[in-house]
Amino acid sequence: MADDARTVAWQLGRPPRGSWRVAVRCSYAYPVVIATAPDGDPPFPTLYYLTCPHLVRAVSAIESRGGVARWRDALTRDQALAERLDAADAAYRAARAAEAGGPDPFARVGIAGQRDVRGVKCLHAHAAAFIAGIDDPVGAGVLADVALECDDRRCEEAG
Numbered sequence: 333m334a335d336d337a338r339t340v341a342w343q344l345g346r347p348p349r350g351s352w353r354v355a356v357r358c359s360y361a362y363p364v365v366i367a368t369a370p371d372g373d374p375p376f377p378t379l380y381y382l383t384c385p386h387l388v389r390a391v392s393a394i395e396s397r398g399g400v401a402r403w404r405d406a407l408t409r410d411q412a413l414a415e416r417l418d419a420a421d422a423a424y425r426a427a428r429a430a431e432a433g434g435p436d437p438f439a440r441v442g443i444a445g446q447r448d449v450r451g452v453k454c455l456h457a458h459a460a461a462f463i464a465g466i467d468d469p470v471g472a473g474v475l476a477d478v479a480l481e482c483d484d485r486r487c488e489e490a491g
Contacts, residue, residue, distance in 0.1 A: 342490035377438035
């Protein structure tokens with residue numbers, strides 16, 4: 333965990349908040365997604381954080397090109413897609429409750445702290461949820477055209 337703590341702090345540019353664990357690793361064995369228990373100071377409703385610098389940069393580029401608005405629009409036009417996101421949100425809340433070891437302390441909000449399940453605001457959170465095993469159609473769509481790993485082992489820089 334000491335090496336993971338150093339790596340995640342390097343990836344995020346700060347130490348992770350509260351209790352956390354590595355949820356998914358890349359083929360180089362570095363953290364890609366961490367799961368945070370909703371017990372930080374202050375507690376945060378986000379369960380899965382995307383930490384991989386390669387993926388953070390790729391998803392940020394999608395967001396900067398209007399990705400959030402495109403997904404919001406798609407969810408208003410495509411009922412089946414919206415229903416898949418509803419199911420993903422329910423799975424996310426159940427996973428957060430499990431991580432908390434009891435009832436979900438943030439049961440009123442879903443992925444990225446959204447009260448409106450279909451009100452997408454953070455593609456990073458959706459990508460992290462998808463990578464962590466939640467069948468999130470937004471996360472899957474965001475990552476569809478992204479290389480899921482870097483080719484330069486950049487997290488070695490964390491030391």
